[in-house]
Amino acid sequence: MTALAPHPDRLFPADPAERDLARRLHAAVADAPIYSPHGHVPASMLADDEPFPDPAALLITPDHYVTRMLHAVGVPLGDLGLARDGVPSPATGRSIWRRLCENWDAFLGTPVRFWFESEFSEVFGLTEQPSAQNADALYDQLTATLASPEFRPRALFDRFRIAVLATTDDPADDLEAHARLAADPSFTGRVVPTFRADRYMHPDEAGWAARLDRLAARADIDTASYAGLLAALRARRAAFAAAGGTATDTGVIDAGSEPLEAAEASRIHRAALDGSVTAAEAVAYRRNLLYRLAEMSAEDGLVMQLHPGVHRNHHRPTFDAYGPDTGHDLPAVGSFTVPLTPILRDFGTNPTFRLVLFTVDETTFSREIAPLAGFYPSVYAGAPWWFLDTPAAILRYRRAITDSAGFTKTSGFIDDTRAFCSIPARHDMSRRVDASFLASLVVTHQLAEEDAFTIARRLVDEIPRATFRLG
Amino acid sequence: MTALAPHPDRLFPADPAERDLARRLHAAVADAPIYSPHGHVPASMLADDEPFPDPAALLITPDHYVTRMLHAVGVPLGDLGLARDGVPSPATGRSIWRRLCENWDAFLGTPVRFWFESEFSEVFGLTEQPSAQNADALYDQLTATLASPEFRPRALFDRFRIAVLATTDDPADDLEAHARLAADPSFTGRVVPTFRADRYMHPDEAGWAARLDRLAARADIDTASYAGLLAALRARRAAFAAAGGTATDTGVIDAGSEPLEAAEASRIHRAALDGSVTAAEAVAYRRNLLYRLAEMSAEDGLVMQLHPGVHRNHHRPTFDAYGPDTGHDLPAVGSFTVPLTPILRDFGTNPTFRLVLFTVDETTFSREIAPLAGFYPSVYAGAPWWFLDTPAAILRYRRAITDSAGFTKTSGFIDDTRAFCSIPARHDMSRRVDASFLASLVVTHQLAEEDAFTIARRLVDEIPRATFRLG
Amino acid sequence: MTALAPHPDRLFPADPAERDLARRLHAAVADAPIYSPHGHVPASMLADDEPFPDPAALLITPDHYVTRMLHAVGVPLGDLGLARDGVPSPATGRSIWRRLCENWDAFLGTPVRFWFESEFSEVFGLTEQPSAQNADALYDQLTATLASPEFRPRALFDRFRIAVLATTDDPADDLEAHARLAADPSFTGRVVPTFRADRYMHPDEAGWAARLDRLAARADIDTASYAGLLAALRARRAAFAAAGGTATDTGVIDAGSEPLEAAEASRIHRAALDGSVTAAEAVAYRRNLLYRLAEMSAEDGLVMQLHPGVHRNHHRPTFDAYGPDTGHDLPAVGSFTVPLTPILRDFGTNPTFRLVLFTVDETTFSREIAPLAGFYPSVYAGAPWWFLDTPAAILRYRRAITDSAGFTKTSGFIDDTRAFCSIPARHDMSRRVDASFLASLVVTHQLAEEDAFTIARRLVDEIPRATFRLG
Incomplete structure (x- = not known):
């Protein structure tokens, strides 16, 4: 048998001086509470607290x-x-x-x-x-x-020192588990919902009309019209905010955000309900809705997270047999600067609006995300995502993003996981890599040691709290 | 208060052996004169020499x-x-x-x-x-x-040990400040103009016709016709060369360079003056002009710098309120190999022609720029530009470019700045990073130490002088 | 004169601990036999064994x-x-x-x-x-x-410790040199052909019909019809397999693989023979043939190598004067995930099918190739190719690929060379870089030392043998 004994210095640089500093930087944040502002752990797991x-x-x-x-x-x-x-x-x-x-x-x-x-x-x-x-x-x-x-969920939640855990929820979700947690005096953790309206953005998808109906029932607003859908989404955003939510999330194939005139959007909405929507209309409708979600964020201040650029369900036979989320969602070529032009033109300098950009295409780090975050006060560079949520890629992210966006305009680490028990390991990985990156800047005299400690601490506390308006 | 004391070893690698060599390589070039073959300091600043x-x-x-x-x-x-x-x-x-x-x-x-x-x-x-x-x-x-x-400009010019400073100038510029400097026996520095004809390449832009008129006045050549514009540009290139210029610069959204028949270009020229030019015609006209600028370079030997791929003025409200160059020019996806096909087909092996390629999309380093510079005798890999003019990105540039283009086919450092007082810091950064890169090659036995010293010296002297034909 | 004395530690990391381990890892594989599963050395060189x-x-x-x-x-x-x-x-x-x-x-x-x-x-x-x-x-x-x-070829073959050398051959090749080698009891090496049908995939190219005729003669199957071409290709694949071949190779400008109905493919085939094929039809025909080659691989188990994305003969005057392969083939933007959808949909989980992906665009490492190899059992990440077959780029490959594909789903090194005498130097380079990469993982405690030794050995033996079904 081979021993399983993760080394206390894992992920720290090889150079002794750099390693020593990385170790000290990591030690300063190793036990800091975990802010998890984006993930996929269900609230019911904590509300039920079953083994x-x-x-x-x-x-x-x-x-x-x-x-x-x-x-x-x-x-x-x-x-x-x-x-x-x-x-x-x-x-x-x-x-x-x-x-x-x-x-x-x-x-x-x-x-x-x-x-x-x-x-x-x-x-x-x-x-x-x-x-x-x-x-x-x-x-x-x-x-x-x-x-x-x-090893019950709540015991682990405490043991993991989770300060905030954000879930991801459909607008039609009743947030019942969130309510139970909030009402339970024995649970002192903070679990907040995140509004994810993806399932209403594709009017050509099977089930779209049925989803509209469920949303209508939840919001008590008729969604048969485009205006009704917008009103229902607004109402549910308010309900999410009332339940403690501070953010939304959107995952779309591209970041296209061209607004439509209300009449045209309404026409496509009706066509979709009639079953006569074309593929091009569906794309236009989806891009308009992305714009409208940004518009709503500029009104209500819910932080808009954008996760574009994933080809979902690449292997059709596996999808047909096993369903979605079975390992063959694959990265697309990323693009932000051009497709986000309408949103940023209209809301980019609006102090209420905030947009956190994530990518699975690392070519956009230095070419798009950092330059956007380095000009627009509303734009933040989201942590490396999915295929890039790895020690090597996080280093590449820091090296490529810091030049144009510094540390202040990055989001802090996001685990984006449904694997609850991996949350501490993932955050610890991020803290180790950031400590290593900061140590490399100090040892090469690009950053003062005291500034490195300040940044290391801000990255796990003030920066995620501020980015996601967690207070 | 926190001390401001840049470390003498800043940017050198952490490894002691590598650092020691980097320090020695840097020392060998730290005081070398500065060749600044591309930038945006106005000549009038030096001609006037006001505080x-x-x-x-x-x-x-x-x-x-x-x-x-x-x-x-x-x-x-x-x-x-x-x-x-x-x-x-x-x-x-x-x-x-x-x-x-x-x-x-x-x-x-x-x-x-x-x-x-x-x-x-x-x-x-x-x-x-x-x-x-x-x-x-x-x-x-x-x-x-x-x-x-x-702290007058000329005193700093001397203190900074600037051997050559290239400005960037419109073809219609009278180069009066350059003439004053040349005529002033008390100024012994070398300040040369660079011909940048961007403002004549977009016939659908407001003000194009008025610019043609100013150019016509300056060149004393009627620019109402396409042939006249070409003649005026040729005449002004000659005037720039006479004023010491050795290079041109062009900044366009893409590197498309398909030539037009003269009749078609003339037709679009007239349509633009009539106000009836279409967007597609304007693009074709611009790409043809890029080809013609290359053709002129192949005739007169002025080194052609190409800075393509920037979305200008991304945030329209900021542009409307504050004008251009206000921080929201953003990188586009870069492309050279395909769009430059016409220019390289016709002039790529012409010994008079020279083309220096710059990018804000680092994916083109190993995929396009280095392979082009590694075949075409006319093509040089320009230094990392703008968002990439940083310690981390310069290292990535060297690592990606050297494989296919070596050091000889790179341009040497370019500061591209209007911040006159930052010029020494920028060149010093480049020298430190190059010293570090060379040290890493030596320590990993990919380069002999004496060759590293030779290259370090060539990179700040012979290479920029040769690339830009500075003599 | 300057001494030529490659350092025994070349390419090993600067850090002493890392270097020591890299040296030991390299020593463990430095003398291992060379598997060269893809290259361009002609079999006749060994069959003739002339000076x-x-x-x-x-x-x-x-x-x-x-x-x-x-x-x-x-x-x-x-x-x-x-x-x-x-x-x-x-x-x-x-x-x-x-x-x-x-x-x-x-x-x-x-x-x-x-x-x-x-x-x-x-x-x-x-x-x-x-x-x-x-x-x-x-x-x-x-x-x-x-x-x-x-210094005869066979003496060097032995001295280089080449275990398997794969050549690259046209389907119409008679494989006579391979037969001579197989029949020669004095030659104990293993030299295997690789089936490369590129020259039959472009029906609009001059010479296509003549090539079909040669293929028909070789296969003894009429290729005037599309069905005949497929049959001839199948027959020659069987002949290659009988001659020891285990793989095919394809180099196309893009990885598009949309199948055509047989009637439509037949129609284009006839149009091409009539000289009336359009450019769009030629593209469709080529993409269909790529699909058919995958289909054949799924039938006969020959490993499909795909080398897409090279602009051939960029400088037309050089091509006209000196012919192909003269240094101006240039990388294109790479793309795999979308264009390979049809092939992977139909054969991606077929255990007989195997697809090794190569690229000259390193942006596809983390975005496309590793995620594909990290899901599809049939897909392997090919070694860095051509412009990327360098110490620095191989490190980038490992850093980008390992995250999503580990080591098991990479191909092992491929020299892809016609420079026979450079084969040991190229494989040694790869072994040094892999040793360095593994050492960095061990020193940063991401990998146990004993696992690093296991992987180093597998990368030069089991992995290429398994990937290419060499037994």
Whole structure:
């Protein structure tokens, strides 16, 4: 067996002087509370506070970072617990866990392994690297661990020192779990919803009309008209804000934001309900709605997060069999400067408006995102996202973004995860990489040591709080 | 107060062996004269040799690198001295300077702060980092300093050891300041004009016809016809060359260079004067003119600099209120290989022709610029430009360019600045980064130490002189 | 004279701890046999086993990496031995060699010089850096060396420890040299053909019909019809496999792969033979053929290599005078995710199908290639190619690819060279860079040392053998 013992100096630079400083910078923020202003943990998990199911259902099946890599080395998704054609997977938690252990080497050098090693060691107390030999023993150990009260969601929430956890929610969501948490005097954490209206932006998608109906019921506003949809979205934004929300999120294939005249948008809305909408009209409608979401942000001050540029469900047969979020969403070529022209023309210097830009195409770091954040007071450079949420890419982000945007116009780290137990490992990774980057600036005399400490602390506290208007 | 004391080892690598060599390589070129073959300092500044106005008017208001970042953190441009709607800013030099000092932390880690620290310390003798507390005291100190004769432009020109300073000038410019400098036996510096015909390339722009008239008057050649415009441009190129110019510059949104038949270009020229030119015709006309400028370079040997790919004036309301060059020119996606095909097909191996390519999209370093410079004898890889004129990006440039173009086919450093007092800091930054890059090659045994010294010296002397035909 | 003595630690990191480990990792694989699964050495060179011609004809004239850089600094291609307009170059081997020696400094810092230094020293035993002064002496030394029996191709093949050498061959090639090698009991090496059908994919190209005829003759299948062409290609694939081939290769301007209905493809095929094919039809035909090649790979299991995105023959006058492969093939913007959708939809999870993706646009590393290889079991990330086959770019590749694809889904090194004597230097470069990358992961505690040794060994043995199904 091979020991699992993440090194206390992991991710720090090799040079001794740089490493020593990185270590001290990290130590200054290692125990700071976690602000998680964007992620996919459901509020109900904390509201219900039920024990987690088996280790595979917690750690593997729902995490497409993990399943995609196992799939890439030949493991069928059905062996990892994903239901096929609606039929539950015959795989057991134990067999799924075994698949991970057998293929543990495929993750060598990857951030998934880095997170898992931290998480297995520091959250779950494992002391051996997974392998085909110890798979069952580790599974038994994890199962026993998960059964203990210290591993209930709320206990972990406290242990992880989470200051704020933002969920991601549909406008039609009743936010019932958020309400339960708020009403529960025994829960003192802060869990806030995030308004994500993606599902109303594609009038040519199957189910769009039904979603409008659900939204109408929730908002008690007729959404059969375009004006009604806007009114319902506005009403729900207010409800999200009342529930503690400070931000919205939007994920679209491109950042196009050309507004339409109300009459034209209304016409397309009706055409979509009639089933006669064209593809071009649907694109125009979606881009207009992105503009309208920005307009609403300029009115109500909810921070607009934009995650554009992902080709969803690239492998149609896998989508048909296993559904979405199964590992074949793939990066598109990124573009911000041109497509965001209308939004930034009209709201870019509006002090109420705020826009945080995320990308899966790192060519936009120095070419688009940093220059935009380096002029528009409303624009912030979002943390590296998804495929780029890795030690090497975060360094590239800092090197490319700081030139034009400094540190102040970056968002602070965002874990964007549904893997609740990986949250501390992910934030710790970010803190280590930022400490290393700051140390490199100090050692090369581009930054004073005391300024590096100030920035390290701001990056995990003041900067995410200010960016996301968390108070 | 925090001391302002730029470290002598700044920008050198952390590794002791690498740092020691970088330090020695830098020392070998630290005091070498400055060749500045491309920039935006006006010749009249040196011809008049008047004292500089107040510190803010020298250091802040005209430098969009500075104002854009202050704007990004919430300072209105009017507070930085920019005239709004033609109404002079009510801000005083002192209040503008205060805005910089109050927001000094926003620049942490950025090249603007790096330049300012060097410049404040080494040019102006400041010993404290700016802050809200010492803003007034520093302002008084700078004001007193600027009043001394040692801080007149010519005195600084000598102190900065500028061997050649190229200005950027419109073809209709009378080059009067250049003539005064040339005729003045008390000024022994070399200040040369650069021919920049951008304003004649967009026949659909307001003011195009009026500019043609001014050019006609200057060249004494009727520009009402396309042939006349070409003749006038040729005549002015000759005048620029006679005034010491060795180069031209062109900044266009793309590098398209498809030539038109003379009849078609003439037709569009007339249509533009009639006010009936279409957008597509204007593009075709502009691309044809880029081709014609290359053709003229192949005739007269003026080195053609090309700075394509910037979206000008992205924020229309700021442009309307404050005018151009106010911080919201933003990088476009870069492209050279395909759009330059016509120019390179016809002049690429012509020994008279020379083309220096600049980019604000670093993806083109390894994909386009270096491979072009690595085949075409006429093509040179221009130094990293604008958003990329930073320590981190210069390193990326060297790492990406050297593979296919070596050092010989790069241009040497270009400061491209209107901030006269930052010129030494900018060149010193470049020399430090190049020393660091060369040291890394030597320490990893990819380059012999003596070759590194040779290259370090060539990069600041022979290479810019040869690239720009400065003799 | 300057000593030529490549340092044993070349390319290892500067940090002492990292360097020590890189040295040990490299030592573990330095003498491992070479798998060369993709390259351009002709099989006849080994079958004939004739002495090499003069040094220039071996080292300079046929290597466009070398000639393009000499051309970029002003040496006419005719001076380097290239025939112009069919007229043999008047340059002698000695004069060509002199041109390289005189311009040796132009290669400082480039991978060409790095390979040459290793090759000159380790293969040919030179002890001086080339220069104008020693050009003749070195030429005489090389000439004498090449005359010795130890420098015959087969002797070098053994000395280089080449385990497998893949050639690149046209489907109409008779593979006679491969047959001779296989039948020769005195040759125990493994030389395998690679099926490259590019020349049948462009029905609008001059000579397409004549090539179809040659293919028909070779396959004994009428290729006048589209169905016939497919049948002939299938037959030749089988012949290549029978001759030991395990892979195909395709180089196209883009990766578009939309299939056509057979009737439409047949119609375009006939139109092309009639001389009436349109440019758009030719593109559609080519993209359909790429799809069909993937379909065949899914049937016969030959590994599909894809090298898209090169603008061929950018400088038309050079092409007209000197022909193809003369240094002005230039990288295009790369794209995989969208254009490969049809192939991956239909064959992406087919266990028989395998697709190795290469690029000359490094922006696709993290944005497209690694995410594709990180989901599709069929997709592998090919080694950095051509302009990116350099120490600095290989490091960037590893840093960008490992995050999403680990090491397992990379191809192992590929030399892709026609410069036979540079093969050991190229593979050694790759092994040094990989050792350095692995050392950096270990020293920053992202990888255990024993795992680094395992990966270093797998990268030169198991991984290329498995990727290319070499057994």
